[in-house]
Amino acid sequence: MQWNKQDLGQYFTAEEYIDTLLIPLMQVTFKDQKEMEKSAVQQETGMIFVREMEKQFKGRIFLMPAYHYLASEDLSAEVTRLNEWAAKAGERSFKHVFFFSFDPHWKKQERNLEGNLLWMPAIQSGDTQSKETQSIIKNQVAQLTDLIKTYW
Amino acid sequence: MSEKRQQVSRRQFLNYTLTGVGGFMAAGMLAPMVRFAIDPALQASSTGEFKAVEDVENITEEPTRVDWEIDQVDAWYESTVTKTAWVYKDENGDIVALSPICKHLGCMVTWAGNDDYPDQFYCPCHDGRYYKSGENVPNTPPPEGLDYYEYKIEDGTLLLGPTKPRGEA
Numbered sequence: 001m002q003w004n005k006q007d008l009g010q011y012f013t014a015e016e017y018i019d020t021l022l023i024p025l026m027q028v029t030f031k032d033q034k035e036m037e038k039s040a041v042q043q044e045t046g047m048i049f050v051r052e053m054e055k056q057f058k059g060r061i062f063l064m065p066a067y068h069y070l071a072s073e074d075l076s077a078e079v080t081r082l083n084e085w086a087a088k089a090g091e092r093s094f095k096h097v098f099f100f101s102f103d104p105h106w107k108k109q110e111r112n113l114e115g116n117l118l119w120m121p122a123i124q125s126g127d128t129q130s131k132e133t134q135s136i137i138k139n140q141v142a143q144l145t146d147l148i149k150t151y152w
Numbered sequence: 153m154s155e156k157r158q159q160v161s162r163r164q165f166l167n168y169t170l171t172g173v174g175g176f177m178a179a180g181m182l183a184p185m186v187r188f189a190i191d192p193a194l195q196a197s198s199t200g201e202f203k204a205v206e207d208v209e210n211i212t213e214e215p216t217r218v219d220w221e222i223d224q225v226d227a228w229y230e231s232t233v234t235k236t237a238w239v240y241k242d243e244n245g246d247i248v249a250l251s252p253i254c255k256h257l258g259c260m261v262t263w264a265g266n267d268d269y270p271d272q273f274y275c276p277c278h279d280g281r282y283y284k285s286g287e288n289v290p291n292t293p294p295p296e297g298l299d300y301y302e303y304k305i306e307d308g309t310l311l312l313g314p315t316k317p318r319g320e321a
């Protein structure tokens with residue numbers, strides 16, 4: 001399910017079945033061209049990942065709008081806010097919360113997050129059309145969906 | 153194998169064309185999952201709803217996944233959407249092309265997706281199951297069988313069109 005009126009309509013007819021929340025964590029920076037381009041590429045590739053996961057598991061995963069934050073070494077303030085998201089989600093039918101990100105700084109906060117972190121090293125190539133990138137993404141998405149299944 | 157190479161360049165060409173018409177974002181998101189099985193010659197002629205997906209002689213009695221792309225236009229975006237079907241020949245040698253979308257809440261089913269049911273379609277979301285025919289297995293969540301794709305065969309190639317629910321078959 002995605003955050004749109006049609007899917008929400010369906011969600012409310014079958015709430016008990018859609019027990020998994022997926023929140024993409026996207027870093028944004030204003031540092032310099034290189035870092036900003038990197039952030040943009042991660043945003044684009046990251047959305048491909050989460051949309052593909054949602055497509056596989058539409059009937060059980062709810063994909064939230066992406067959570068954007070300013071790039072930082074220390075993400076503890078963001079953890080507090082995300083845990084509020086997770087707590088609110090828990091008041092609905094959501095039993096599993098997954099955070100998806102390419103930003104390695106989340107690794108340090110993993111144990112403080114009230115949910116499971118799906119972290120992947122960022123794909124370097126900016127060309128999401130290339131054959132290589134496509135097969136890498138396809139393969140990684142398959143691994144992530146297998147991982148999610150083990151939590152169910 | 154020179155034909156294979158031609159196929160790739162045609163596809164790149166298409167991607168660039170899409171980029172040109174502003175479909176860049178959507179193409180970027182949806183292109184990754186595609187296995188191109190489209191004969192370039194046919195692709196040009198199948199501008200309608202049917203798309204060439206596979207050579208009929210490659211289709212066996214074992215349901216096999218095929219992916220292809222269609223262009224979708226709504227009021228605001230033109231985008232490329234990846235479609236998937238499970239395709240096989242039944243005992244009479246007739247083609248069966250089933251939609252992978254679970255009739256419960258829309259997850260993707262896979263043939264033999266659960267080791268306990270090697271001859272059924274399986275939905276990992278809530279253990280929905282379907283027989284090879286696509287009929288839903290009673291007492292699993294799906295309320296009806298998988299949709300069919302309408303199909304055509306032209307010059308030994310399978311073309312798939314829109315899906316239709318079982319009730320209307």
Ligand code: FES
Binds near residue numbers: 060254
């Ligand atoms: S979505 Fe397939 S069983 Fe629920």
